[in-house]
Structures are given as structure tokens and as C-alpha cells.
Amino acid sequence: MLDIYEKLFDHFGARHWWPGDTSLEVCIGAILTQSVAWKNVEKAISNLKQQNLLDWENLKRASAEDIEPYIIPTRFYKMKAKKIVSFVRFVEENYGSLEKMFSEDLEVLRPALLKVWGLGPETVDSILLYAGEKPTFVIDAYTKRIFSRLGAIDADISYEDLRSYFQDALPKEAPLYNEYHALIDGLGHHICLNKKPRCMDCPLNELCNFNNTNSKKE
Ligand code: SF4
Known part of the structure; x- marks a missing residue:
């Protein structure tokens, strides 16, 4: 191997993966990249940045409808906006911050994230590996x-x-x-x-x- x-x-x-300035940006990129080319994700990330929606305090107050207009380039954008909201709600309700969430043991956190609405295993493992630096393939x-x-x-x-x-x-x-x-x-x-x-x-x-x-x- x-x-x-x-x-x-x-x-x-x-290859210097994953492109992203913050762990939050990497998490949102992992949700947005499903079924779409990365260049479309980059457009959406740039839109969200311009609206200060990659700031945790702003994002946790945003509804799916608030997010939708900025992620249209990523296809299935209504569904993806709901997934972002469900992920952010999980983090906020269980840990209060991404930093605290990533201090959780991988064997506890992975199964919990797999139960979050809208997150499949590829997205969960991408979040854990590339934003949380956890050893999951x-x-x-x-x-x-x-x-x-x-x-x-x-x-x-x-x-x-x-x-x-x-x-x-x-x-x-x-x-x-x-x-x-x-x-x-x-x-x-x-x-x-x-x-x-x-x-x-x-x-x-x-x-x-x-x-x-x-x-x-x-
Ligand atoms: S391109 Fe794919 S199919 Fe061809 S040699 Fe490489 S791994 Fe095998």
C-alpha cells in the first residue's frame, strides 16, 4: 500500500490539501463539494466570505434561506444550505465551537457526525481529516x-x-x-x-x- x-x-x-483559510472553511467546503466541481465550490466560498458567513458567530445565526443565494453555483444548493445549518447546529448544541468538537475522541465524534442530518461518510471523514486533523481515511x-x-x-x-x-x-x-x-x-x-x-x-x-x-x- x-x-x-x-x-x-x-x-x-x-498536493497541499485541503485548500481553505480556516477549519470552518474546510468543513463548509467538504459539504459543498459533493457532486460538483471544485471551481464552483470556490465561487460559493468566496460569496460566503464576502457576506461574512464564514464567521462562526454569523453562520450560527443564519437560516438555510440566508445561505442559499450565496451557494447557488454548487448545485443542489437548497439541500446543501440545510446541511450546513444542520452541521452548525450540531456543533453549537454539542460543543459550542469547532475547536472543542475536534478535541473530542475520533471514535466518539465520527459516529456522532454520521448521525447528523445530511452528512454522509465521505463528508464526515473529509471534515475530520482535513479540518480536524484526525486519522480517518x-x-x-x-x-x-x-x-x-x-x-x-x-x-x-x-x-x-x-x-x-x-x-x-x-x-x-x-x-x-x-x-x-x-x-x-x-x-x-x-x-x-x-x-x-x-x-x-x-x-x-x-x-x-x-x-x-x-x-x-x-
Ligand atoms: S490509469 Fe487507471 S487503469 Fe490505467 S494504469 Fe493507471 S490505475 Fe490502472
Whole structure:
């Protein structure tokens, strides 16, 4: 597992994730980024900043309707505004601040966040890893696609099983999980494309079942 990490790191270098000035900005970005390109999230984050809605005191008083107009670029914006409100309410009612929330034990906080309305496991793990610096591995569609093409996992593996697959094989270190997920995103976004993967340019091509099978056919 670390050999794959090293090949990806040699290819892409450090990716400096997650872009965001504050932990609150990272949390809101993690909620907004689902099902939309990052450039749209950047527009929404910039809008929220201009309205001082990435200030905790202002955001905790905002309703979903107050937030909606500024996050329209992120699609499903009405639903996402409700998710932001439900997340902020959870933090406020249970901890009073993000800092206090992130001082909570990961084994307590992750299950609690997974029960918050509107937050799925990818969003929760992104918040915990990238805003809270907790060692929890983030799984996304790229992770499943790449590791199933490599031949390491079944394509229909569950989120939790794939998360365990990484966590059982790697040292439990947040900086490593941070960089590894960012590198997987780089490969999925630029090289291991859904329809036409660019296997010739891929740093993992010698290890990859998909590539080895297809190159034999040619
Ligand atoms: S060799 Fe091709 S299919 Fe395999 S991981 Fe790389 S880009 Fe994806």
C-alpha cells in the first residue's frame, strides 16, 4: 500500500490539501463539494466570505434561506444550505465551537457526525481529516475506481470496508491519510479517467490489472 503511495507522490508531489483559510472553511467546503466541481465550490466560498458567513458567530445565526443565494453555483444548493445549518447546529448544541468538537475522541465524534442530518461518510471523514486533523481515511469514487482497476478490491466494496482496507494497511497517521487521498484524487481527476484512462501516463501502470489486461489485447 505504501509502494502505491510513493509512486503517486513521486509523480504528483505534495498536493497541499485541503485548500481553505480556516477549519470552518474546510468543513463548509467538504459539504459543498459533493457532486460538483471544485471551481464552483470556490465561487460559493468566496460569496460566503464576502457576506461574512464564514464567521462562526454569523453562520450560527443564519437560516438555510440566508445561505442559499450565496451557494447557488454548487448545485443542489437548497439541500446543501440545510446541511450546513444542520452541521452548525450540531456543533453549537454539542460543543459550542469547532475547536472543542475536534478535541473530542475520533471514535466518539465520527459516529456522532454520521448521525447528523445530511452528512454522509465521505463528508464526515473529509471534515475530520482535513479540518480536524484526525486519522480517518477518506473514500471517494476515484478511490473505488482506481483500486478496483488495480485489482486490489471488488468494484462494489462498501465505503466502510474500503476505509478499513486502507486503515488496516497503513500507519494511523493523519498527514499520511491527508496526502494519500489527495494523490488518489489527482490520479482520478487527471489520469485514471472514467471512460478513457490514460494508462500510458500512469505511475501505477506496471501494477495495474486493467492496464496489463488491455495492453495484452492490443
Ligand atoms: S494504469 Fe490505467 S487503469 Fe490502472 S490505475 Fe493507471 S490509469 Fe487507471
